[in-house]
Amino acid sequence: xxxxxxxxxxxxxxxxxxxxLNFVVGKARETAQLYGYKEVITPVVEPYELLSAxxxxxxxxxxxxxxxxxxRDVALRPEFTASIARLATTALKTEPKPLRVFSVxxxxxxxxxxxxxxxEFWQSNFELMGSSNSEADAEAILLTNSxxxxxxxxxxxxxxxxxGVIRGVLTQMNVDDKVQNAVLQRMDKKxxxxxxxxxxxxxxxxxxxxxxxxxxxxxxxxxxxxxEYVAGYAEAEAAADNLLEILxxxxxxxxxxxxxxxxxxxxxxxxxxxxxxxNVPELDIALGGGGRYDRLIEVFGGEPTxxxxxxxxxxxxxxxxxxxxxxxxxxxxxxxxxIPVKPELKAEALKxxxxxxxxxxxxxxxxxxxxMGKALEDADRRKVDYAVIVGERELKDDAxxxxxxxxxxxxxxxxxxxxxxxx
Amino acid sequence: xxxxxxxxxxxxxxxxxxxxLNFVVGKARETAQLYGYKEVITPVVEPYELLSAxxxxxxxxxxxxxxxxxxRDVALRPEFTASIARLATTALKTEPKPLRVFSVxxxxxxxxxxxxxxxEFWQSNFELMGSSNSEADAEAILLTNSxxxxxxxxxxxxxxxxxGVIRGVLTQMNVDDKVQNAVLQRMDKKxxxxxxxxxxxxxxxxxxxxxxxxxxxxxxxxxxxxxEYVAGYAEAEAAADNLLEILxxxxxxxxxxxxxxxxxxxxxxxxxxxxxxxNVPELDIALGGGGRYDRLIEVFGGEPTxxxxxxxxxxxxxxxxxxxxxxxxxxxxxxxxxIPVKPELKAEALKxxxxxxxxxxxxxxxxxxxxMGKALEDADRRKVDYAVIVGERELKDDAxxxxxxxxxxxxxxxxxxxxxxxx
Numbered sequence: 001x002x003x004x005x006x007x008x009x010x011x012x013x014x015x016x017x018x019x020x021l022n023f024v025v026g027k028a029r030e031t032a033q034l035y036g037y038k039e040v041i042t043p044v045v046e047p048y049e050l051l052s053a054x055x056x057x058x059x060x061x062x063x064x065x066x067x068x069x070x071x072r073d074v075a076l077r078p079e080f081t082a083s084i085a086r087l088a089t090t091a092l093k094t095e096p097k098p099l100r101v102f103s104v105x106x107x108x109x110x111x112x113x114x115x116x117x118x119x120e121f122w123q124s125n126f127e128l129m130g131s132s133n134s135e136a137d138a139e140a141i142l143l144t145n146s147x148x149x150x151x152x153x154x155x156x157x158x159x160x161x162x163x164g165v166i167r168g169v170l171t172q173m174n175v176d177d178k179v180q181n182a183v184l185q186r187m188d189k190k191x192x193x194x195x196x197x198x199x200x201x202x203x204x205x206x207x208x209x210x211x212x213x214x215x216x217x218x219x220x221x222x223x224x225x226x227x228e229y230v231a232g233y234a235e236a237e238a239a240a241d242n243l244l245e246i247l248x249x250x251x252x253x254x255x256x257x258x259x260x261x262x263x264x265x266x267x268x269x270x271x272x273x274x275x276x277x278x279n280v281p282e283l284d285i286a287l288g289g290g291g292r293y294d295r296l297i298e299v300f301g302g303e304p305t306x307x308x309x310x311x312x313x314x315x316x317x318x319x320x321x322x323x324x325x326x327x328x329x330x331x332x333x334x335x336x337x338x339i340p341v342k343p344e345l346k347a348e349a350l351k352x353x354x355x356x357x358x359x360x361x362x363x364x365x366x367x368x369x370x371x372m373g374k375a376l377e378d379a380d381r382r383k384v385d386y387a388v389i390v391g392e393r394e395l396k397d398d399a400x401x402x403x404x405x406x407x408x409x410x411x412x413x414x415x416x417x418x419x420x421x422x423x
Numbered sequence: 424x425x426x427x428x429x430x431x432x433x434x435x436x437x438x439x440x441x442x443x444l445n446f447v448v449g450k451a452r453e454t455a456q457l458y459g460y461k462e463v464i465t466p467v468v469e470p471y472e473l474l475s476a477x478x479x480x481x482x483x484x485x486x487x488x489x490x491x492x493x494x495r496d497v498a499l500r501p502e503f504t505a506s507i508a509r510l511a512t513t514a515l516k517t518e519p520k521p522l523r524v525f526s527v528x529x530x531x532x533x534x535x536x537x538x539x540x541x542x543e544f545w546q547s548n549f550e551l552m553g554s555s556n557s558e559a560d561a562e563a564i565l566l567t568n569s570x571x572x573x574x575x576x577x578x579x580x581x582x583x584x585x586x587g588v589i590r591g592v593l594t595q596m597n598v599d600d601k602v603q604n605a606v607l608q609r610m611d612k613k614x615x616x617x618x619x620x621x622x623x624x625x626x627x628x629x630x631x632x633x634x635x636x637x638x639x640x641x642x643x644x645x646x647x648x649x650x651e652y653v654a655g656y657a658e659a660e661a662a663a664d665n666l667l668e669i670l671x672x673x674x675x676x677x678x679x680x681x682x683x684x685x686x687x688x689x690x691x692x693x694x695x696x697x698x699x700x701x702n703v704p705e706l707d708i709a710l711g712g713g714g715r716y717d718r719l720i721e722v723f724g725g726e727p728t729x730x731x732x733x734x735x736x737x738x739x740x741x742x743x744x745x746x747x748x749x750x751x752x753x754x755x756x757x758x759x760x761x762i763p764v765k766p767e768l769k770a771e772a773l774k775x776x777x778x779x780x781x782x783x784x785x786x787x788x789x790x791x792x793x794x795m796g797k798a799l800e801d802a803d804r805r806k807v808d809y810a811v812i813v814g815e816r817e818l819k820d821d822a823x824x825x826x827x828x829x830x831x832x833x834x835x836x837x838x839x840x841x842x843x844x845x846x
Binding site: 004005006007008010011012013014015017018019021022029033034035036038039040041042043044045046047049050053062064066067068069070072074076083086087089090091092096097098100106108110119120128130131133134135136138139142146248249252253254300301333335346347348350351354357360361362363364365366367368369378381 | 436513
């Protein structure tokens with residue numbers, strides 16, 4: 001017998017897991033509708049050139065890259081942003097701003113598999129293009145809050161920062177962009193010692209060190225400390241003010257913010273302003289995150305356009321819900337089996353099954369040709385609500401026998417009344 | 424500016440197209456629930472060994488095959504069946520029969536792009552395992568009928584056959600399986616002359632020719648003619664009886680069958696019994712099709728298990744709906760813009776936006792900081808239902824100004840009453 005495991009890092013989601021993921025996908029789509037984001041569907045397979053234009057080196061090295069049969073360099077999307085940027089600079093180029101775009105689906109990264117991290121995973125992605133205002137930043141956080149809340153997640157909380165604070169300080173101290181990127185990448189991995197080593201200016205290290213030590217206290221206290229600390233560094237001051245304003249906006253709307261962190265960096269080289277993540281205590285890994293990326297459209301050849309985006313790890317949200325033993329909302333259909341007592345009645349029984357399904361009942365038709373007792377026993381084991389038995393005698397009166405398998409009652413019912421009685 | 428087109432054969436689905444495809448995907452999922460099929464989610468990237476175990480040479484040559492970074496031979500799934508068979512022989516091995524499994528998602532084939540045929544496309548896939556009875560065959564057709572009907576498709580019709588008729592005749596005339604496969608592949612391409620050339624026995628050609636000429640008349644007449652014609656070819660007779668019985672079952676339940684075709688072959692080498700397709704006049708290409716494949720599980724190392732399956736081309740169904748200018752069912756949310764009259768009121772305005780969204784209203788928050796007139800003009804152009812204007816004076820009375828942009832009326836409303844009034 002051949003060995004047919006899934007590819008390392010990929011997995012099958014069976015009935016219950018699939019249902020939870022679908023539930024979360026549905027909530028993401030609902031959130032998009034509520035916040036006025038239009039859904040687009042972009043390909044899983046994209047030109048390598050497109051995907052590598054935006055991604056940092058780190059993501060590039062973890063992409064599934066190959067040549068198609070036409071010798072084109074292609075890759076599986078590691079995220080949605082590049083595809084959305086393509087649309088924003090082509091098909092959606094003339095759309096008036098603000099432009100709100102939503103996507104959901106599977107993305108692919110060659111990461112070391114661990115709990116909650118797979119090589120195929122599901123994201124919902126929201127991009128808001130055209131606004132540089134703090135309410136746009138707030139929207140990315142608020143919609144994430146709405147999604148987590150609507151999914152029924154408990155105890156999640158946000159961490160917020162603004163990459164412009166550190167960048168503003170470093171820029172004013174003449175640290176060039178490349179070194180800044182390297183410093184931020186180290187900081188994202190919490191390798192602070194390595195990060196500091198990259199700075200050859202002693203004063204610069206001291207200032208940065210002081211900034212990072214500001215964490216602690218309530219988010220508001222931290223945000224205010226940051227504002228005071230960077231006084232005099234104009235760009236950093238503006239970023240700190242922006243961070244404080246966003247914090248005010250989202251907490252006023254009931255968003256649970258756990259921390260404001262000056263050292264928060266979120267690895268990706270491309271953020272230019274606010275950044276955030278959402279976490280639950282049960283998982284080591286963020287459930288979602290995003291931020292402001294004002295160069296997004298420019299990188300893809302479009303007009304400079306301010307933009308905020310967020311991606312949610314939907315299978316991680318699903319995992320968190322499972323870990324929290326969240327019950328999916330019921331709204332479950334009634335279920336029935338339909339059993340013809342003899343083969344000649346199959347056609348009649350199938351018609352009755354159709355009637356029930358049209359009324360919204362989930363019907364398993366008896367396709368095994370089993371004896372009545374066996375079929376009923378099976379229905380019982382499967383916790384089906386009703387058995388509809390199609391027999392010759394009752395059919396003459398346009399009726400069938402209905403067994404209520406929950407109440408363990410049996411009655412004869414007119415076929416015409418069946419849908420209403422059972423659904 | 425870089426050239427960032429989609430990869431040849433792949434495409435972006437923008438707002439309206441995405442909405443139609445999502446609508447059809449939703450109907451497929453609903454159909455699965457109604458017929459008692461459990462959804463599973465399997466990876467897009469599968470071991471090449473798995474995907475090639477079942478697919479005929481023709482599909483194998485059109486797969487996207489590559490090596491992952493761990494040097495594994497992998498491919499993008501060209502269909503769902505192999506993945507489902509894997510589950511049936513592993514995780515779902517001990518599940519009682521019948522086993523009904525549903526999947527939906529994108530699949531990949533390197534075909535020459537044409538109208539309705541892309542290299543990335545969407546399928547829903549239903550597999551019913553464990554039953555060799557005609558009601559199981561009928562179920563695959565009936566659920567397809569339910570899906571087409573629920574999608575609002577007009578004028579679709581089924582073509583039904585049974586591959587066992589031709590095979591039964593050829594087997595009894597000692598034509599070996601390989602030649603049979605080759606003959607059927609030619610016939611599927613309507614290359615009858617080429618098909619006949621593969622048979623070196625004159626009598627065999629004559630009998631096959633006679634069988635193929637039986638088409639015409641009503642589906643029932645054709646089915647009966649076939650039954651008569653193959654009298655004496657035991658296997659073929661059984662297949663013809665089965666075909667007639669399935670035809671009776673599905674037409675009794677209101678399925679529009681256009682034709683029974685003895686020459687109908689459906690290319691794939693693996694069908695063993697009933698086969699069918701569903702078409703609309705507007706498209707040259709089938710919207711869905713399937714059949715009985717009793718060796719499915721065996722090929723994957725499991726116990727011999729009778730099985731019927733069907734796959735639907737959901738983006739083709741969506742295209743057919745667009746071609747027929749089908750309106751999606753309304754059920755559209757009310758829409759509103761929320762505009763703070765000055766920046767200091769952003770936080771209050773965001774809270775009001777949250778209230779409305781919690782009541783199901785789709786809200787676009789004014790993130791551009793535009794002047795009132797400009798923002799209202801934009802809302803009007805976008806055909807938004809309401810503008811909610813958050814001003815200082817009204818806020819003192821816990822109220823806002825609401826403009827009904829459809830009726831062109833304006834009123835002051837208590838915030839607490841807003842959700843009910845607008846949703």
